[in-house]
Amino acid sequence: MKKVNIGGVPEHFNLAWYLTLKNGEYKAEDINLRWHDYYGGTGDMCKGLRNGDIDIAVILTEGIIKDIIAGNPSKIVQTFVETPLIWGIHVAEHSKFKTTEDIRGTKAAISRYGSGSHLMAYINAKKNDWNLDQDLNFEVIKNLDGAVEGLTNGDADYFMWEKFTTKPLVDDGIFRRIGECPSPWPCFVIAVRDEFIENNEDHLKTILDIINQTTQEFKSIPSIDRTIANRYEQELEDVQEWLSLTEWSQELIDQKTLNNVQDQLFNLDIIPKKVGYSELIHKL
Template sequence: MKTVKIAGVPEHFNLPWHLCIENSEFDQVGIDLQWTDVPEGTGKMCQMLRNAETDIAVILTEGIIKDIAAGNDSTIIQVYVQSPLIWGIHVDARSEFNQLTELKNSTAAISRIGSGSHLMSYINAQQQNWETSNLNFEIVNTIDGAVDALQNSKADYFMWEKFMTKPLVDNGIFRKIADCPTPWPCFVIAVRNSFLKENESTIELILDIINNTTIEFKDIPSIDRTLASRYNQKLEDIQDWLKITRWSQKKLDKKTFDKVQDQLFELNLIEHKILFDTVVK
């Protein structure tokens, strides 16, 4: 049995992995796929890849491209979710902020530097024509940390996937004032190069299994109810999310890679550009 460590966020996007593990699909081909939930998100997973704490990460596209440009010795082997991530822009329910324009020069809660919440704060600021050099951040690690930061005025707003954050909105803890979709596919699968070099056939088997599941995922009987139950979501919210979410079984294309990298470079989030062929296999 080959042990493989994989990390991802504890969100509805990753249920296909858990179903495959629970159904022993990896076990049947001699792979002990050990999943680690990472509530801190992409910044933490980048660190885990660098430190060989995980072999594979299901990770935000912009975050891993930024970290590979900064020296993370990993490869993007496939797009996992083709559709954009819909980032909700949230404030404390009692906040005086009511419109996105009012958040200019305020403080964003982020899970950590290099995380999606960090990078998307820049994307949002650029779209609003704000001066990105004026952005202020409060590192909160997790969504629970963001609740504390907003309630205690350590930060003014928090960007996170809008469906996973919606229970906090429904419960009167957060108030969502805008959406900010990623301008590209949201999740990719990345592998440490040292692991990939020695285990290409194992990686291919893993991709075959997960891709067969994501192709049929929306057709699984009562999958909406399963998702709602597991991730503390209202059924109608999960149904709306399923309508707009598209999994992928394809490689990341150069056009998309260039779009992400060009925007990171324009925002001074990477110091130099890297070659597509050195990052994507």
């Protein structure tokens, strides 16, 4: 049986992986797929791909593009979630800040440099016409628990994370959401180490066939909204709203989309250069 390690954030976007694993669908194809939760998000997964801890990552589009350009020996093989990620902009409940303009020049909590929370702070700054050199400051907090501690203690002033994941913290009066910033591209892709692609393309195709079958049918799974609400401790109406806004993909990300991401990252000085489509993707 082929052992394959895959990583992703422990969020509702990845429930389809859990369901296929629970059903033993990979083992039926002689694949021992082992899921690893990455609470530190994209930056943590990029490190996992680089050092071989994982073979596959379900990862934020902008983060993996930045890291491949920086030398990560991996390729994007498919879009996973086609729709944008809606990033909530959060402050501590007791914070004096009321609007996005109020946090200009203050300190953003980020999980790590190169993470989605780091890169999207630039996108938000650009969107609001901030000075990227003067108005952005960062405090590394590692994960969501670190953000709760950092904002509550005043080590950082605001934190950007997926809106629905943080909604229970807003409901509980720990965070207050003062704005939103959707990613201007499909939010999640599937990236795979070059070495694994080279030696295991058939296994990879099988894994993608299984997960794609489930994501195609995901919204029609009976009571899927209740399953998500219970598993991720979210309100049913929030889950229903999230499902209405979210579309999965079974296709390879196209060149126009990748060029758009690179253009924006380059203009923000997040990447030092733009590269060709074939340097970022592998077509199975």
